[in-house]
Amino acid sequence: MSTATDLQIAATERTPEIHLSASTGLFSMKGESYPEDVAAFYGQVVHAVEQLPTALAKPLEADISMIYINSSSIKAMFRIFEGFEAVRRAGQPVTVRWHYTDDDDIMQELGEDFKDRFPELSIEIKAN
Amino acid sequence: MDDSLFDLYDREKLLLAEGPAILERGIESEIRAFAERLFERFARVVRENEDLTRHSDRQEQRLVKLNQNLKTQTHELDIRKTELENLSKQLAKYLPPQIHEALFAGNHDTRIATRRKKLTVFFSDIKGFTQTSENLQPEALTEYLNEYFSEMTQIALAHGATIDKYMGDAMMVFFGDPETRGVREDARACVEMALSMLERLAELQQRWRNDGFENPFEIRIGINTGYCNVGNFGSDQRLSYTIIGGEVNLAQRLESNADVGGILMSYETWVHVQDLVDVEPRGAISMKGIARNVMTYGVTGRKKPHQQPSYALRHPAGISIELDTAVLDADTKVKLADQLSELADRLRAGH
Numbered sequence: 001m002s003t004a005t006d007l008q009i010a011a012t013e014r015t016p017e018i019h020l021s022a023s024t025g026l027f028s029m030k031g032e033s034y035p036e037d038v039a040a041f042y043g044q045v046v047h048a049v050e051q052l053p054t055a056l057a058k059p060l061e062a063d064i065s066m067i068y069i070n071s072s073s074i075k076a077m078f079r080i081f082e083g084f085e086a087v088r089r090a091g092q093p094v095t096v097r098w099h100y101t102d103d104d105d106i107m108q109e110l111g112e113d114f115k116d117r118f119p120e121l122s123i124e125i126k127a128n
Numbered sequence: 129m130d131d132s133l134f135d136l137y138d139r140e141k142l143l144l145a146e147g148p149a150i151l152e153r154g155i156e157s158e159i160r161a162f163a164e165r166l167f168e169r170f171a172r173v174v175r176e177n178e179d180l181t182r183h184s185d186r187q188e189q190r191l192v193k194l195n196q197n198l199k200t201q202t203h204e205l206d207i208r209k210t211e212l213e214n215l216s217k218q219l220a221k222y223l224p225p226q227i228h229e230a231l232f233a234g235n236h237d238t239r240i241a242t243r244r245k246k247l248t249v250f251f252s253d254i255k256g257f258t259q260t261s262e263n264l265q266p267e268a269l270t271e272y273l274n275e276y277f278s279e280m281t282q283i284a285l286a287h288g289a290t291i292d293k294y295m296g297d298a299m300m301v302f303f304g305d306p307e308t309r310g311v312r313e314d315a316r317a318c319v320e321m322a323l324s325m326l327e328r329l330a331e332l333q334q335r336w337r338n339d340g341f342e343n344p345f346e347i348r349i350g351i352n353t354g355y356c357n358v359g360n361f362g363s364d365q366r367l368s369y370t371i372i373g374g375e376v377n378l379a380q381r382l383e384s385n386a387d388v389g390g391i392l393m394s395y396e397t398w399v400h401v402q403d404l405v406d407v408e409p410r411g412a413i414s415m416k417g418i419a420r421n422v423m424t425y426g427v428t429g430r431k432k433p434h435q436q437p438s439y440a441l442r443h444p445a446g447i448s449i450e451l452d453t454a455v456l457d458a459d460t461k462v463k464l465a466d467q468l469s470e471l472a473d474r475l476r477a478g479h
Contacts, residue, residue, distance in 0.1 A: 039136055040134075106186045106187065109183075109186060110183055110186075113179045113183070
């Protein structure tokens with residue numbers, strides 16, 4: 001069950017599994033993302049992440065492991081990462097681990113794009 | 129932020145919405161501050177757009193590559209399919225067509241399993257083949273034999289026969305499995321096939337003689353209808369779809385007793401085709417494995433089409449009698465006459 005800052009979203013064929021807990025500081029996102037309505041799906045996630053600067057009890061650790069992600073979902077992820085930036089600016093350490101399958105150069109390069117785009121965040125690019 | 133109001137470009141849209149009022153007020157400091165915010169947001173959107181475009185290009189490249197792989201695989205599958213079709217055509221020559229079709233449709237059971245079924249069995253054999261073959265060059269013998277079998281096979285398939293096997297100069301086919309049109313129709317199709325074979329052979333004989341084949345092939349045909357064991361015989365490694373049983377042996381015996389250029393059939397076949405062919409009784413034969421004596425009939429020719437019954441009676445009360453006296457033997461005629469006479473007496477007496 002999800003609350004304003006805690007998310008428990010199960011994966012579907014078109015959307016990823018997403019978990020967030022403000023009390024433990026853990027965020028995870030895994031699977032494929034090409035929702036029919038990107039705003040409807042990511043609205044709740046962006047909203048929860050934007051609450052983190054005031055709600056987070058521990059340093060934020062985010063694990064992101066995507067197989068496929070469409071352009072609209074990437075636009076939504078920019079907003080999520082901007083939320084992470086806000087946490088960092090509020091004084092909490094933020095660690096992002098970007099996982100990709102060993103031979104998936106598209107997800108590897110996308111992770112590197114995020115790393116360049118958000119230099120204030122500590123983003124590790126990890127091959128599985 | 130309210131979830132329901134979330135929009136991927138909500139901040140950009142809010143910023144743009146502020147513009148007209150600021151410009152309207154015309155306060156330079158306010159316009160400058162707005163321009164700075166606009167510039168900052170615009171720069172961010174451009175960077176995002178660059179990232180998105182780059183990602184989109186990568187996805188497109190992957191799609192193109194996948195499409196190329198798919199085309200290559202489809203091409204390879206087409207080649208494989210053609211190879212399989214050619215193989216299937218080659219295999220078809222070694223299998224009864226019904227079995228071949230059923231196998232490739234996945235409907236044929238290849239387990240060792242047989243069942244009893246009433247079939248009409250056909251045997252044919254070339255008279256004096258050994259002697260005929262000695263008088264021909266091997267090449268000529270091969271050519272005539274291949275032509276003979278090709279023509280007979282074509283006729284058999286056209287009549288829906290299952291070709292069981294070729295045994296030297298003999299041919300064994302049957303009707304009723306794996307497909308049947310009913311025992312009667314199977315028997316009729318078999319006899320029609322046999323008649324067509326003899327008619328075609330007569331044409332071939334004429335041509336062969338003209339080609340220098342002095343004593344062309346002549347055949348005997350035997351046909352029997354009865355219960356046989358049909359199915360897959362053999363082992364798991366090598367199966368043969370065939371028929372066995374006393375009724376099969378009987379068909380072969382009928383063939384060996386048939387006239388040259390003639391058809392000899394059992395009573396069980398004759399009952400289904402008596403309106404198709406003229407026959408003459410040839411006496412009974414007995415066979416090991418068959419308890420009864422089997423009456424046999426030699427075919428003398430096709431019945432003429434539209435042959436009228438020799439006696440016809442129709443009455444408005446719905447009574448109709450059509451009688452072909454040619455197919456009745458003397459005993460049957462006497463018994464029938466007695467029954468009709470008794471019926472006439474009862475009608476006259478008012479019963």
